[in-house]
Amino acid sequence: MRHGFSTLLYKEVLRFWKVASQTVAAPVLTALLYLLIFSHVLEGHVKVHGVAYTAFLIPGLVMMSVLQNAFANSSSSLIQSKVTGNIVFVLLPPISYLEFFLAYVLASVVRGVVVGAGVLLATFWFAPLSFAEPLWILVFALMGGAILGSLGVIAGIWADKFDQLAAFQNFLIMPLTFLSGVFYSINSLPPFWQRVSHWNPVFYMIDGFRHGFFGVSDASPWLSLAVAGACLALLTVFTLNLLKRGYKLRA
Amino acid sequence: MSAAIRIQQVSKRFGSTQALDRVDLEVQQGEFFGLLGPNGAGKTTLISALAGLVRADAGSLFVMDHDVQGDYRAARRHLGVVPQELVFDPFFTVRESLKIQSGYFGIGDNDDWIDEILENLGLTSKADANMRMLSGGMKRRVLVAQALVHRPPVIVLDEPTAGVDVELRQTLWAFIRRLNEAGHTIVLTTHYLEEAENLCTRIAMLKAGRVVALDTTANLLRRFSAHALRLRTGGTLPAELAREGAESGGWWSIPFDGFDQVEPLLARIRAAGCRIDDLEIGKPDLEEVFVRVMQGQAG
Structure with a gap:
C-alpha cells in the first residue's frame, strides 16, 4: 500500500487519539450511563431470547458506540478540514481518491472499534457475557464501522457548515441507531414496527453483532451479513464516485 | 528542456x-x-x-x-x-505537520531536509510547538515549509x-x-x-x-514606464511640455528616455520662465506598468 495512504490513516488516527478524552472516553461514559439507567429500570423485569436484560443490552451499546463514533470520526474530521481550509494539505499531494477513501474509512473503523472495546471493558462487569461465535462479533464490528465511516465521509463532504452535519447526525444517524434494537428485541414490537425495523439496515448490524455473543438473534446472521455487505458495497461505490468527481472538494 | x-x-x-x-x-x-x-x-x-x-x-x-x-x-x-x-x-506540532506532509508525498525519512527547512525559515525553535500557539507570521512560514x-x-x-x-x-x-x-x-x-x-x-x-x-x-x-522628471513648479508649465507629461497631486511627471535629455528639459522650463520649487528623477516602476496595463494601454 502506498505511503500517502498509510500517512493519511496515521494522521487520522493520531488526530482523534490526541483528543481521546473527547473522542474515546466521553462516548464510553455515555454508554455506561445508558447501561446504568436502563439496567436499573429493567433488570429483573425483562428477558430477551432467554438472556438477562443487562447482558442483552451490553452488545447493543457496544455496537451503537462503534457505529456512532465511526460516523463521527470521518465526518467531523472532513468538515473541520473543509471549514478551516486545511483540507488542501490532503488535496495537494499525489493521493488517489481510493487511498483517500480507504484512509478515512479505516481510521473511522479504528475509532469505532477502540470506543466499542472501551464500552465493552467498562460494562462487562455488570453482567455475565458469553462470546458464543466471536467471528460474527469481529465481522459486524468491522463492517458496521466501515459502513458508518463511509456515511461519515459522504456527510463530511456534503456539509458546508457544522449545522448541516449536525442535521445529518441528529435526523438520520441517531434515529437509525437508536431504533435498531439496541435497547430491545424487535420481536417485542407491534407487527407494524417490526416491519419498519426490517427496513433499517442498522438493525441487521446490531442483531448480527449480538448474535456473536449469544448465538441467538432476531434475524439470521447470514441475512444480516448480506444486508450489511450490500450496504457497504453500495456506499463504497457511491462515495468513491463522489470523490472521483471531486464533489465539493475540487471545484 | x-x-x-x-x-x-x-x-x-x-x-x-x-x-x-x-x-x-x-x-x-x-x-x-x-x-x-x-x-x-x-x-x-x-x-x-x-x-x-x-x-x-x-x-x-x-x-x-x-x-x-x-x-x-x-x-x-x-x-x-x-x-x-x-x-x-490545529491538532499537530510544526514538526508533526511537516512529517505528515512528507508522508503524503511518499517520503518516509525526511528529518534532515525538514531540519534544513526549519533552519532556513527561522522555525527551529518552534519545531515542537503546536500550530495553534504560533503567530500569523510563523504559521505563514510553516505553510512555506509544508510546500517544500x-x-x-x-x-x-x-x-x-x-x-x-x-x-x-x-x-x-x-x-x-x-x-x-x-x-x-x-x-x-x-x-x-x-x-x-x-x-x-x-x-x-x-x-x-x-x-x-x-x-x-x-x-x-521599458515599454510601459520610463525615467521621468518629477517637479513642482511655481508657475504654469508651458503647454508643449504639459502635453508630454502628466500632473498628479501638484507634481508634474515628464518622461524621458536618456539622461542627456534632462538638461534640455530643464532649459525649456527655465526659458518659459517657470520657477521650479522641487525636483526629483523618478525611476521606471512596475506599479506604473501595472496601472497602465490594467487601464488597457497594453501594446
Whole structure:
C-alpha cells in the first residue's frame, strides 16, 4: 500500500487519539450511563431470547458506540478540514481518491472499534457475557464501522457548515441507531414496527453483532451479513464516485 | 528542456463569472516568474487549476510535462504550492505537520531536509510547538515549509507575504532566491509590486481571466514606464511640455528616455520662465506598468 495512504490513516488516527478524552472516553461514559439507567429500570423485569436484560443490552451499546463514533470520526474530521481550509494539505499531494477513501474509512473503523472495546471493558462487569461465535462479533464490528465511516465521509463532504452535519447526525444517524434494537428485541414490537425495523439496515448490524455473543438473534446472521455487505458495497461505490468527481472538494 | 509549467487554452467558469478565459502561458525551468493582477483577475484560480484543486472546463495544464489531470501523481510530486489562506491543522506540532506532509508525498525519512527547512525559515525553535500557539507570521512560514517538504522543482507562492512583517519577508525571499539559484522554478503572485520587480525575471499580468501582458520585467518596464522628471513648479508649465507629461497631486511627471535629455528639459522650463520649487528623477516602476496595463494601454 502506498505511503500517502498509510500517512493519511496515521494522521487520522493520531488526530482523534490526541483528543481521546473527547473522542474515546466521553462516548464510553455515555454508554455506561445508558447501561446504568436502563439496567436499573429493567433488570429483573425483562428477558430477551432467554438472556438477562443487562447482558442483552451490553452488545447493543457496544455496537451503537462503534457505529456512532465511526460516523463521527470521518465526518467531523472532513468538515473541520473543509471549514478551516486545511483540507488542501490532503488535496495537494499525489493521493488517489481510493487511498483517500480507504484512509478515512479505516481510521473511522479504528475509532469505532477502540470506543466499542472501551464500552465493552467498562460494562462487562455488570453482567455475565458469553462470546458464543466471536467471528460474527469481529465481522459486524468491522463492517458496521466501515459502513458508518463511509456515511461519515459522504456527510463530511456534503456539509458546508457544522449545522448541516449536525442535521445529518441528529435526523438520520441517531434515529437509525437508536431504533435498531439496541435497547430491545424487535420481536417485542407491534407487527407494524417490526416491519419498519426490517427496513433499517442498522438493525441487521446490531442483531448480527449480538448474535456473536449469544448465538441467538432476531434475524439470521447470514441475512444480516448480506444486508450489511450490500450496504457497504453500495456506499463504497457511491462515495468513491463522489470523490472521483471531486464533489465539493475540487471545484 | 521541457517547460516547468505549460498552460494551454485554459478556461474556467464559476456560475456567471469567467474566472479564466483561454489562458496560454509557459514558464521555463529555473525562471522566477511573477503572476500579477488585481483581486478577482484569476491568479488563484489558475494556481488552483495547476495544483488540481480546481478542474479546468477547457484546455490543459502541465507541470514538468506531466498533465495535472491525466498524470496527476507525477504532476503533484513536482509541484509545491503555498496557499494564500493562512491554513493550519490545529491538532499537530510544526514538526508533526511537516512529517505528515512528507508522508503524503511518499517520503518516509525526511528529518534532515525538514531540519534544513526549519533552519532556513527561522522555525527551529518552534519545531515542537503546536500550530495553534504560533503567530500569523510563523504559521505563514510553516505553510512555506509544508510546500517544500518534497523538494518540488516547481514552487508556487500565492501571496506569501500578505500581512507579514519585514523580517519574515527578508528571510523568506533570501531562502526562495537560494532555491531559485539551485534550479527550482518559482512562480509568485503578490500585490507588492516592488517585490515582483526585484525578484521576477518575467511577469504575466492577468485581468478578468485573461493574460493582458507577458514579457520580461525589464521589457515591461521599458515599454510601459520610463525615467521621468518629477517637479513642482511655481508657475504654469508651458503647454508643449504639459502635453508630454502628466500632473498628479501638484507634481508634474515628464518622461524621458536618456539622461542627456534632462538638461534640455530643464532649459525649456527655465526659458518659459517657470520657477521650479522641487525636483526629483523618478525611476521606471512596475506599479506604473501595472496601472497602465490594467487601464488597457497594453501594446
